Amino acid sequence: MSHAAFFDLDRTLLSGASAHVVSRVLRETGVVNRSIPGESLLYQVFETFGENLPSMVLGRQAVLAMKGHSRDVVRAAAHTAAPDLVAMLQPYATKVFEEHRANGLKVVLATTTPRDLIEPFAQLLGFDDVIATTYAVDADGNYTGELDGVYVWSRGKRDAVKAWANANGIDLAGSFAYSDSVFDEPLLTSVGNPVCVNPDWRLRLMAAARRWPVTHFDVPAGVAKIPVVGLEAQQALMKFARPEVFPYARFTITGTENIPKDSAAIICGNHRSYFDIAAISLAVAKTGRAVRFLGKKEVFDAPVIGPLATALGGIRVERGTGSDEPLQAATESLMAGDLVAIMPQGTIPRGPAFFDPVLKGRWGAARLAAETKAPVIPVGIWGTEKVWPRNAKLPNITNLTSPPHVIITVGTPVHLSYTDPDADTRLIMDAISALLPPEGREYREPTEDELRRSYPSNYKGDPDSEEDRRPGLD
Incomplete structure (x- = not known):
């Protein structure tokens, strides 16, 4: 069987929250006309301390907020946002992609971010596939306000990855998963090679207890960073x-x-x-x-x-x-x-x-x-x-x-x-x-x-x- 490397998005591959960019572009393109109250504060907390339940509650509500919007219009906005998201890519992430591809592994994005909003970004970076939350659409191509499948977060992300692996002949025991969040513990434990990237303080403690490797994609391999603060030791x-x-x-x-x-x-x-x-x-x-x-x-x-x-x-x-x-x-x-x-x-x-x-x-x-x-x-x-x-x-x-x-x-x-x-x-x-x-x-x-x-x-x-x-x- 083949193997794959699964990458989380926010605070793992990207330096911050993708939603911050996506939300701005959706407003600029007229898809939505205002920001959600407290949105900026939530993004700041997320970027500083990592994933949290309030941010996930906000993410779950987004499917309802998109009800009635045209999928084609949203995807057009996503194409506009994609270059800005690529600019947020951590500088040493590309090398990890290349190493996995050289070893014959598929490189897959596994994220809670809605598929229609993130797929253009994944295409620019040459990902082999995307596992993401998918919004259901009606016959006219408009969002229904419901999910098509599971909400790809925590256990839902693990289940979505397992389903994708089964469908694509991928052996998870020889595969890799990269994430910053303790909420991705189910995904990390489902593969043979879990890697904690820029981990939040809870995942860092878990990594120490389980002897999982810790790395950062904004510095060369082996360079130490101070937990939570995020400063290089140097x-x-x-x-x-x-x-x-x-x-x-x-x-x-x-x-x-x-x-x-x-x-x-x-x-x-x-x-x-x-x-x-x-x-x-x-x-x-x-x-x-x-x-x-x-x-x-x-x-x-x-x-x-x-x-x-x-x-x-x-x-x-x-x-x-x-x-x-x-x-x-x-x-x-x-x-x-x-x-x-x-x-x-x-x-x-x-x-x-x-x-x-x-x-x-x-x-x-x-x-x-x-x-x-x-x-x-x-x-x-x-x-x-x-x-x-x-x-x-x-x-x-x-x-x-x-x-x-x-x-x-x-x-x-x-x-x-x-x-x-x-x-x-x-x-x-x-x-x-x-x-x-x-x-x-x-x-x-x-x-x-x-x-x-x-x-x-x-x-x-x-x-x-x-x-x-x-x-x-x-």
């Missing part, structure tokens, strides 16, 4: 990413207005210290946004820190393998409208290369920009190596009386050709260099102590070869 932490949290450093941060407030961008900084991540985080925190950092695999493999890096939205990079997976993950994040941070140098330069004023980068950022057309925002970082030198296991948090000065300067987008990754990489590195203080753009002979601090504590390589460490194709 966004919550970013609220504490303030200079006062780091009393062992003084900060000058400028140019953060160049970071887009609500669209994709590639943040590119020079790499001087492990503290650079904190420096970029401080700059991005001023926008209130989360950022996806590309990081070496050793971070993600480490106990405790590894799962935390994933939960905070990090993208794993296995250096030296030539794998395109990190760039693919970064591309998905950018296409979803996220910020992605990358250090084009790939690693902190060592020895004499650390003091070279000519910054040398790898092609990853340029390739990302060419693929996504997301703007590249250069960031010049200076002084972080005095907070956390390369030869230290931890930052120097005891220097409270004369903390080093860290300068973070965010520049305007770099204009690229998108045709030559090597030339574009040079443009990116030149833009970063231009944001550094004058001493960062001039060569000087380092002291023995400065050289020592630029190497890892366990360094065993050849210092004379460090300037050549640049595999340009990744």
Whole structure:
């Protein structure tokens, strides 16, 4: 037998309530002439806390409100609403559809929303079928005020899915169901692979008790979100990413207005210290946004820190393998409208290369920009190596009386050709260099102590070869 993936609509696939859009379009097209008293408040409660009995009572009454209306007129209004509903689709939902289709599963929308109002939306997204509440029509094509079949909610949704599965030769034991609502517990328990998406607090408790997976379609897989509040864990932490949290450093941060407030961008900084991540985080925190950092695999493999890096939205990079997976993950994040941070140098330069004023980068950022057309925002970082030198296991948090000065300067987008990754990489590195203080753009002979601090504590390589460490194709 075949298998299928069943998707709930509101707060699962969509960022909010579809009824909010549908109701507006029905009024604009003259199908109805006024809103229901308290309608907006109910939508706000629904979008914040999830499905509730008052909203379902309102939904049940809708069939009576549509009595006498032409089905064709309503479907025409639904076609008008469909693009607005598609715009509400969570950015990572499409990837889940594609994965299921690649595995041979049918992708089915299972929703309480009336079929005639939601079918055009489902057609735009290429769903294989729709299981939805259906309003009965008379011989003239007008709604009768009654249902044709069950009200597709809670147990009714489960029964409708089972009936559809039986009619289409679908084995539910090998199928998937996705929902945000505790009222979909009957559906979730009827399939072999239940998945809780953006769950309300009751479903989250149920998921914990039953060990059901929890995910969100507005963030990459594995990224943690705070229950009920709906904030990413990183966004919550970013609220504490303030200079006062780091009393062992003084900060000058400028140019953060160049970071887009609500669209994709590639943040590119020079790499001087492990503290650079904190420096970029401080700059991005001023926008209130989360950022996806590309990081070496050793971070993600480490106990405790590894799962935390994933939960905070990090993208794993296995250096030296030539794998395109990190760039693919970064591309998905950018296409979803996220910020992605990358250090084009790939690693902190060592020895004499650390003091070279000519910054040398790898092609990853340029390739990302060419693929996504997301703007590249250069960031010049200076002084972080005095907070956390390369030869230290931890930052120097005891220097409270004369903390080093860290300068973070965010520049305007770099204009690229998108045709030559090597030339574009040079443009990116030149833009970063231009944001550094004058001493960062001039060569000087380092002291023995400065050289020592630029190497890892366990360094065993050849210092004379460090300037050549640049595999340009990744």
